[in-house]
Amino acid sequence: MAKFTLNGHEQAVDAAPDTPLLWVLRDHLGLTGTKYGCGMALCGACTVHLEGAPVRSCLLPLSAVEGKSITTIEGISADRSHAVQRAWIEIDVPQCGYCQSGQIMSAVALLKSNPSPSDAEIDAALSGNLCRCGTYARIRRAVHRAAELLRDGSGS
Amino acid sequence: MSARAPGHPPSRWSRRDFLKHSALAGGGLVLGVSLAAPATGPRTPGRPVSELNAWLRIGSDDSITMLVDRSEMGQGVYTALPMLIAEELEIDPARVRVVAAPVGDAYVNALNGGQVTGTSNSVPDAWEKLRKAGAQARLMLVAAAAQRFGVPASACQAAEGRVTASGRTATYGELAAAAARLPVPKDVKLKDPGQFRIIGRPQPRLDTPSKVDGTAEFGLDVRLPGMLYATVALAPQLGGRIQSIDAKAAEAMPGVRRVIASDTQAIVVADHFWQARKARDALTIRWAPGPNAQLDNAAIRARLLEAAKKPGLSALTSDDVAAPLKGGDAEKGLSQAAKRFEAVYELPMLAHATMEPMNCTADVKGSHCDLYVGTQVQSIAQAIAAEAAGLKPAQVDVHTTLLGGGFGRRLEVDFVPAAVIASKALGVPVKVVWTREDDMTNDYFRPPALEAVRAGLDAQGRLSAWALHVTSPSITARFDPTNKDPFDSVIEYVQNFPYAVANFGLNYTRQEIGIDVGYLRSVSHGPNCFAVESSIDELAQLAGKDPLAFRRELLAGKPRHLEVLRLAAERSQWGHPPAGHYQGIAFMEGYTSLIAQVAEVSIERGTLRVHRMTCVIDCGQTVNPRIIESQLESGMVYGLSAALWGDITVRNGQVQQRNFNAYRVLRLNETPQFDIHIVPSVGKPGGIGETGVPPIAPAVCNALYAATGKRVRSLPISAHGLA
Structure with missing residues (x-):
C-alpha cells in the first residue's frame, strides 16, 4: 500500500510499485484530468506537481512518490478560480483541450517560481508541452495575463 | 463545390460521398436509417423537459439543452452551432448546456451524406438548418404564450428567454410544454x-x-461501473497477421483477465491499463509479415516515379472542375508558350498524431451495446460496433465524447471493434x-504524392498554360475499390484552380503503395496547394515579376480575391520586411473561403526560423470570429509542423516513427507570431477547420527561396538540412 499526499489529502493506493503515477491517478483513483499522450515524457500531457515542481507522471513510478506531495489539475482550485484557469478562460485558450491540463500545470509551476516571466521564459518553461491544435500563441498571452492577475492580487 | 441535380450520381468519390459507399461496401448498411434515440445526458430529475425539435430541449426549470450533431474536436462546433439556434431563439448562448446528439436521421450532414464531422462544413451545413430550428421553436413558444395570455401572437415579443405581451410575461421554461404540443411552423422568416x-x-x-x-x-476518460481496461498487440509490420500466439505468461500476470486473439490483433484485458500494457509485452506472438515485408520508402518512391511516366486520366471530364478551366488545351498552350516551366513537387506521408491516442469503450449486454467513443463518424461507428457484437445498428447507442483531436483520424473506426469484442466476451x-x-504506427497516413506541374508564359510573361499531373495512391478507392472515376480526393483542390489561365490541364495517375492511406486535415488541399503556390512563385520569377503582383494579375476581375491579397500585402508590409528577414506568399481558394498567408523568415546559423505569419481570410459571414482566429492559428501550427518535419517513413514494412521524439511537431518556442485579419463579408459562411493548413508550407518555402535562392520542391524542409 503506497501512501502520499494528493491535492492536500492523505492518499493510500494499492497498486504495483512500478505503476506510473499517471495510471494510478487515472485508473485507480479516478482523477482523469491528467492525460496520457506519449508515455515517454515527450509531450507533457501528464504533467503534475511533485513537491510543487512540474513532473511527467507517465514515467514516474508509484514507488517514487511514497510520502511525497502530488498536485493534479483537480487540485489547483476547487472552482476554476486559480489565476491561470481564469486567464485560460478569459483568452479561450483550449481547442480540443486534451493537452490543457498539462499546459496549465506547467504554467502554474512557472508562475510560482517566476511571477513575471518574459516570452522567452514562458517558451522555456512550456516548450515541453505539446499541443497539436496549435493553441501556443494563446498560451503565451494567457500566461502573461495570469501573471497580471496574480500581481493584482486577484488570483488565488 | 458544384451543385448537383437530385438523382444525378456523384461524378467522383469525394470525402463527402465516401461514407455512403463505405457503408454499402460494409454489408449493405444504409446510413441514417436508425431513428433518433432520446438524448442522453443528465437532466434535472423530476423537472419536465420538452423537446422543441431534434436539437433543442427546454426544461420547466428554464434549462436549455442543445444536442450538437457534430463532433467537438477543437474546432468549436459545441459553441458555433448553438449560437445559430440561440440567434433566432432569442437567448444568451452562455445559458446553453451542450450534449452530443445520438445517431439519427435528423443529424445527417447533407453536405457529407452521413452523420459526419469533416470537410470543414459543419457551419455551412447547419447555417440554414439550425437558424430555422431556432426560429421555429421561438414561434412555437410565442404561440403558446399567445394562447396563455389570450392575445394574438403578433402582440407577443420574444427576447432573452421569455415572451412578453401587454405587461404579462412567461419564461420559455414555463411555455415549453405547451409549445412542444403545437404544430411546427413551416415557413419562417x-x-x-x-x-x-x-x-x-x-x-x-x-x-x-x-x-x-x-x-x-x-x-480516454470514460469510466463505467465494473469496467475493465485493455490494450492491443498490433502487427509490427503493416499488413502483418498473427501466425501463432502463446498468451500463458501474460494471462498469469496480476490483474490480467483474458487475452483474445484474432488474426490481426491480440486484445489484453486487465483490471487496469498498466497491467494490460505490461502483459502485452509478455505475449509470445509469431507474426506472418504479410505483403509489405520488403516495403520501404525507396520502393514506394520508385513505384510512384514509374507510374508518373504514364499520362494518367484527365479529370477535365468531371462536372466538378470549374467550367472556365475547361475551355483550352493544355498541350497546345504549352507548345505555343514563349517560356516553359516544369517542376515536380513531392509530398511525404504524414501521421495525424492527435494528442489523444485512439481508444474506445464498449458495454455489450445481451441485445444492446453502448459505445463511448470520440468519433467523427457516429453512424459508421455504430455499424461496425453492431457487426462486431452481432447486433443490428439500431441496437447500438453511440455516445460521442469530446475528441482529443480528430484531424481526420477519427473518420476511421479501426479501434472500435476490439472494445466491442472484449466487452462481449467478458460481459462487462x-x-x-x-x-x-500503436497510434502512430497504425495510422491511415496522408498519402505520398508526386505533383508534376508544366506551365507556360506568353511573350508578355503572362500565364498561358498550367497543367498538373498527380501520382498518388487513392484514398477513396479504399472505400470503393471498383471506382474507375479519375477524380479523386487527392486532386480535389485543383478543380477550383483560382488563377486565370487559357489552357488548363489536370491528370491523375492512381498508384497504390500497399499501405492504407486516409484523410488528413485539409486532404488534397495541402499537397495541391503546395504544388500550385510553389509553381506560381517560380513562374513569377520566370516572368520577372513580383510574386504578389503576378498573383494579382492572375486574379484580375475577382474583387474578393484581390481584397484578400491587398490586405495580406498591407498587413505584412510586403516588400519591406525587417533587415535579414525574407517574405513568401501563398493564396488558396478552398472550403468556400479565400485565404492568403505571408511568411516572414530568416536563416539563423543555417536553420530556418519562421518569425511571423500574416493571415488574411474572407470566409463569408462569420459566426464566431474568436474561434475563426483560433482555427487559423491552429491550421498554421499544424501545417508548419508538417512542412518543417512531417515525414512518415517505412523500412521493411515497419513505420519508423513511433513517438514524438521521431515524429517532430511544433513546440511553443518554435511558434511564430500570428497576425490574423478577417475580411468583413456577407457571403454564406465558408469552412474554417482546415482552411488555415495548406498555404503555410508554400508560403514558407517561397520565403525560403527569397532568403536563400534555393527552391524547396519536396517536403519536409528538414530533409534539406534547413530545419
Missing part, C-alpha cells in the same frame, strides 16, 4: 444579417470551463486504449 446580435460577434467558447479544470470528458464494459506507438 430568418433574420437578415443586419439584425444579428450573436452571429458574427466574438463569444466565449461554451466548452472552455470544463477544459481548464480536468472535467472535460474525452474517450471494456475500454481499449492504444499506446502512442
Whole structure:
C-alpha cells in the first residue's frame, strides 16, 4: 500500500510499485484530468506537481512518490478560480483541450517560481508541452495575463 | 463545390460521398436509417423537459439543452452551432448546456451524406438548418404564450428567454410544454444579417470551463461501473497477421483477465491499463509479415516515379472542375508558350498524431451495446460496433465524447471493434486504449504524392498554360475499390484552380503503395496547394515579376480575391520586411473561403526560423470570429509542423516513427507570431477547420527561396538540412 499526499489529502493506493503515477491517478483513483499522450515524457500531457515542481507522471513510478506531495489539475482550485484557469478562460485558450491540463500545470509551476516571466521564459518553461491544435500563441498571452492577475492580487 | 441535380450520381468519390459507399461496401448498411434515440445526458430529475425539435430541449426549470450533431474536436462546433439556434431563439448562448446528439436521421450532414464531422462544413451545413430550428421553436413558444395570455401572437415579443405581451410575461421554461404540443411552423422568416446580435460577434467558447479544470470528458476518460481496461498487440509490420500466439505468461500476470486473439490483433484485458500494457509485452506472438515485408520508402518512391511516366486520366471530364478551366488545351498552350516551366513537387506521408491516442469503450449486454467513443463518424461507428457484437445498428447507442483531436483520424473506426469484442466476451464494459506507438504506427497516413506541374508564359510573361499531373495512391478507392472515376480526393483542390489561365490541364495517375492511406486535415488541399503556390512563385520569377503582383494579375476581375491579397500585402508590409528577414506568399481558394498567408523568415546559423505569419481570410459571414482566429492559428501550427518535419517513413514494412521524439511537431518556442485579419463579408459562411493548413508550407518555402535562392520542391524542409 503506497501512501502520499494528493491535492492536500492523505492518499493510500494499492497498486504495483512500478505503476506510473499517471495510471494510478487515472485508473485507480479516478482523477482523469491528467492525460496520457506519449508515455515517454515527450509531450507533457501528464504533467503534475511533485513537491510543487512540474513532473511527467507517465514515467514516474508509484514507488517514487511514497510520502511525497502530488498536485493534479483537480487540485489547483476547487472552482476554476486559480489565476491561470481564469486567464485560460478569459483568452479561450483550449481547442480540443486534451493537452490543457498539462499546459496549465506547467504554467502554474512557472508562475510560482517566476511571477513575471518574459516570452522567452514562458517558451522555456512550456516548450515541453505539446499541443497539436496549435493553441501556443494563446498560451503565451494567457500566461502573461495570469501573471497580471496574480500581481493584482486577484488570483488565488 | 458544384451543385448537383437530385438523382444525378456523384461524378467522383469525394470525402463527402465516401461514407455512403463505405457503408454499402460494409454489408449493405444504409446510413441514417436508425431513428433518433432520446438524448442522453443528465437532466434535472423530476423537472419536465420538452423537446422543441431534434436539437433543442427546454426544461420547466428554464434549462436549455442543445444536442450538437457534430463532433467537438477543437474546432468549436459545441459553441458555433448553438449560437445559430440561440440567434433566432432569442437567448444568451452562455445559458446553453451542450450534449452530443445520438445517431439519427435528423443529424445527417447533407453536405457529407452521413452523420459526419469533416470537410470543414459543419457551419455551412447547419447555417440554414439550425437558424430555422431556432426560429421555429421561438414561434412555437410565442404561440403558446399567445394562447396563455389570450392575445394574438403578433402582440407577443420574444427576447432573452421569455415572451412578453401587454405587461404579462412567461419564461420559455414555463411555455415549453405547451409549445412542444403545437404544430411546427413551416415557413419562417430568418433574420437578415443586419439584425444579428450573436452571429458574427466574438463569444466565449461554451466548452472552455470544463477544459481548464480536468472535467472535460474525452474517450480516454470514460469510466463505467465494473469496467475493465485493455490494450492491443498490433502487427509490427503493416499488413502483418498473427501466425501463432502463446498468451500463458501474460494471462498469469496480476490483474490480467483474458487475452483474445484474432488474426490481426491480440486484445489484453486487465483490471487496469498498466497491467494490460505490461502483459502485452509478455505475449509470445509469431507474426506472418504479410505483403509489405520488403516495403520501404525507396520502393514506394520508385513505384510512384514509374507510374508518373504514364499520362494518367484527365479529370477535365468531371462536372466538378470549374467550367472556365475547361475551355483550352493544355498541350497546345504549352507548345505555343514563349517560356516553359516544369517542376515536380513531392509530398511525404504524414501521421495525424492527435494528442489523444485512439481508444474506445464498449458495454455489450445481451441485445444492446453502448459505445463511448470520440468519433467523427457516429453512424459508421455504430455499424461496425453492431457487426462486431452481432447486433443490428439500431441496437447500438453511440455516445460521442469530446475528441482529443480528430484531424481526420477519427473518420476511421479501426479501434472500435476490439472494445466491442472484449466487452462481449467478458460481459462487462471494456475500454481499449492504444499506446502512442500503436497510434502512430497504425495510422491511415496522408498519402505520398508526386505533383508534376508544366506551365507556360506568353511573350508578355503572362500565364498561358498550367497543367498538373498527380501520382498518388487513392484514398477513396479504399472505400470503393471498383471506382474507375479519375477524380479523386487527392486532386480535389485543383478543380477550383483560382488563377486565370487559357489552357488548363489536370491528370491523375492512381498508384497504390500497399499501405492504407486516409484523410488528413485539409486532404488534397495541402499537397495541391503546395504544388500550385510553389509553381506560381517560380513562374513569377520566370516572368520577372513580383510574386504578389503576378498573383494579382492572375486574379484580375475577382474583387474578393484581390481584397484578400491587398490586405495580406498591407498587413505584412510586403516588400519591406525587417533587415535579414525574407517574405513568401501563398493564396488558396478552398472550403468556400479565400485565404492568403505571408511568411516572414530568416536563416539563423543555417536553420530556418519562421518569425511571423500574416493571415488574411474572407470566409463569408462569420459566426464566431474568436474561434475563426483560433482555427487559423491552429491550421498554421499544424501545417508548419508538417512542412518543417512531417515525414512518415517505412523500412521493411515497419513505420519508423513511433513517438514524438521521431515524429517532430511544433513546440511553443518554435511558434511564430500570428497576425490574423478577417475580411468583413456577407457571403454564406465558408469552412474554417482546415482552411488555415495548406498555404503555410508554400508560403514558407517561397520565403525560403527569397532568403536563400534555393527552391524547396519536396517536403519536409528538414530533409534539406534547413530545419
